Amino acid sequence: MTSQAVPPTTVDRLPVYLRCLLQAKGMRMPVINSVQIAEMAGTNAAQVRKDLSYLGEFGTRGIGYDVDSLITQLSRCLGVTEQRRVAIVGYGRLGSALQSYPGFEERGMRVVAVLDADPSKVGTAVNDTAVESIDELEAVVSREGVEIAVLTVPAEAAQAVANRLVAVGVGAIMNFAPVRLDLPADVAVRQADVAGELQVLSFHLELQGR
Amino acid sequence: MTSQAVPPTTVDRLPVYLRCLLQAKGMRMPVINSVQIAEMAGTNAAQVRKDLSYLGEFGTRGIGYDVDSLITQLSRCLGVTEQRRVAIVGYGRLGSALQSYPGFEERGMRVVAVLDADPSKVGTAVNDTAVESIDELEAVVSREGVEIAVLTVPAEAAQAVANRLVAVGVGAIMNFAPVRLDLPADVAVRQADVAGELQVLSFHLELQGR
DNA sequence: GTATGTGAAACGATTCACAGCT
DNA sequence: AGCTGTGAATCGTTTCACATAC
Structure with missing residues (x-):
């Protein structure tokens, strides 16, 4: 059909x-x-x-x-009749902003896990979700049935973390790090690059001689 | 040329x-x-x-x-030989994450102003930039020579704030609110919608029967 | 009468393949 | 010999215009 x-x-x-x-x-x-x-x-x-x-x-x-x-x-x-199970990987400023973004729930996205490498952040409770160690990535993804990962880790770490996510069965990744991820073709990837978007805007200003 | x-x-x-x-x-x-x-x-x-x-x-x-x-x-x-002068409008979690994002400077973007409607946030100093009242939008934009605005205000406020920005001469807007902005054709607009991006990923999962 | 659904036309983007320069 | 720059061919997307259904 x-x-x-x-x-x-x-x-x-x-x-x-x-x-x-x-x-x-x-x-x-x-x-x-x-x-x-x-x-x-x-x-x-x-x-x-x-x-x-x-x-x-x-x-x-x-x-x-x-x-x-x-x-x-x-x-x-769009596959959002049930809430999709989302993990935020990287609890820096951007990760924490996304974690508390109210617009996700009403659009079919539930943040079920938050991960970070920094031990001082681990254990911090945010809403009802605690920040867990990235060492536990595989266990957390399995336990929570994570379907989509949002990557907000430093650029240097992004590829390695993405590989681990894919290895445990995550099929979709939204990447905020300004690096292209090299992943199997059956993994869906979206790239977000705010600085790049601003540069595109800058191009248009330049065109108008501004 | x-x-x-x-x-x-x-x-x-x-x-x-x-x-x-x-x-x-x-x-x-x-x-x-x-x-x-x-x-x-x-x-x-x-x-x-x-x-x-x-x-x-x-x-x-x-x-x-x-x-x-x-x-x-x-x-x-791309018009980034000089640093472009950027204002962040809306100092919520996302706005503050972007304000302190180190990737902007090295890619030709300088945050020269941060604005918010909440009086309790106004005056807060972040890096060397203070949060100023959105009531002063016109004055701040003129004073700082803002070229690009990043909109991280609530969806209901986005159109009105965008109109004011355009009226003071801002020619490029990156909008994080999930609403389409209706603006003159000569204003460059980029839309960022993280929840929407996640829904696109969800579509791909659905295709694969996941 | 009104608005959908869709072939066909027009348009734009990507890929091919090679002439032209170093 | 090697790699760019680019017309021509291919492919995908958008727009048109109308037959079809209510």
């Missing part, structure tokens, strides 16, 4: 659509159409319809999309 | 190339070729050459690229 081969560009937009639909639900809209979704998401209606059509036929011609049912469908496609 | 119309996909990769070159410089490599850059950056050689060719002719046939001079060229294109 779920057609294979959803284009990557489409996948990147799905979380945006889901956010818009939740917002529409918050505004008590029972039904929404592609023009409205596009407006909220910052794209155009044709794009919205094409994107959704890769996942199935969720709309009703002449009417639009039922907000609740489209939320259900998108959540299913 | 700088040819117009560099494809956006190319621009996104330029910070990656610059990072790789700095790494090569650190390894005392005087010269590098497109195969080596590609390997470090996680692309292929043809892509690297095409990308660089949009910016100019920086290489020497039969030899490769002089590392130092390519660093200079890329830094120039």
Whole structure:
């Protein structure tokens, strides 16, 4: 039923659509159409319809999309009907900021473990989760059933830690260290590089002679 | 000299190339070729050459690229030969993590101002920068010559704060709030949405039946 | 009448393959 | 001989426009 081969560009937009639909639900809209979704998401209606059509036929011609049912469908496609089990590896400033970010729970992400190499940080309790030693990485990942890891360790450590995560079965990694990870093709990796993003903004300023 | 119309996909990769070159410089490599850059950056050689060719002719046939001079060229294109003046707006956990991130300075970004709406945070000194009131936004931006703003305010406040930033002449905004900003076309905007990124990873897990 | 779903057209990005320079 | 720079070919994405369904 779920057609294979959803284009990557489409996948990147799905979380945006889901956010818009939740917002529409918050505004008590029972039904929404592609023009409205596009407006909220910052794209155009044709794009919205094409994107959704890769996942199935969720709309009703002449009417639009039922907000609740489209939320259900998108959540299913994104695999966030159950909370995903997330570990934060590296409890520095960024790691701790992410650990206490309230936006995760409501979007299907539960932080179930926090790891750090620094013994002085280990044992610190944050919310209901304690910081555990990175030496215990394998045990913690198994015990908690970690599915996604967020890497906020120093750049030098990132590859080694990623290797260990993959070896214990973690299939998805979001990497905040400014290094490219070399991992098996079946592991999903997203790279976050804030300084790099700022440089892209700087490029645009430069173009305008600023 | 700088040819117009560099494809956006190319621009996104330029910070990656610059990072790789700095790494090569650190390894005392005087010269590098497109195969080596590609390997470090996680692309292929043809892509690297095409990308660089949009910016100019920086290489020497039969030899490769002089590392130092390519660093200079890329830094120039990205507009980071001088430090860019950055303001962090919203001194919550994420804002404070970014404020103290050491990776900015070495990549051409200087945090010159930190703003927050909470009076209890105002006046707190961090590094050499004090947190100032968001009421003073216009004055601070002018005084410090802010070029790029990093928005780490609550989602509800993001659009209003962004409007004020643009009105005082900020031309580039990196937005961490999970809302699409509606701004004039000449303002450069990058959206960061960590929860959304994690949902994309979740999609890939779901595909593999995980 | 209205809005979806989708082939076809237009557009943009990546890869190929080689001429041109060192 | 070796590596860049680049047209041409391929591939993927977006947009158009309309048949189809309500």
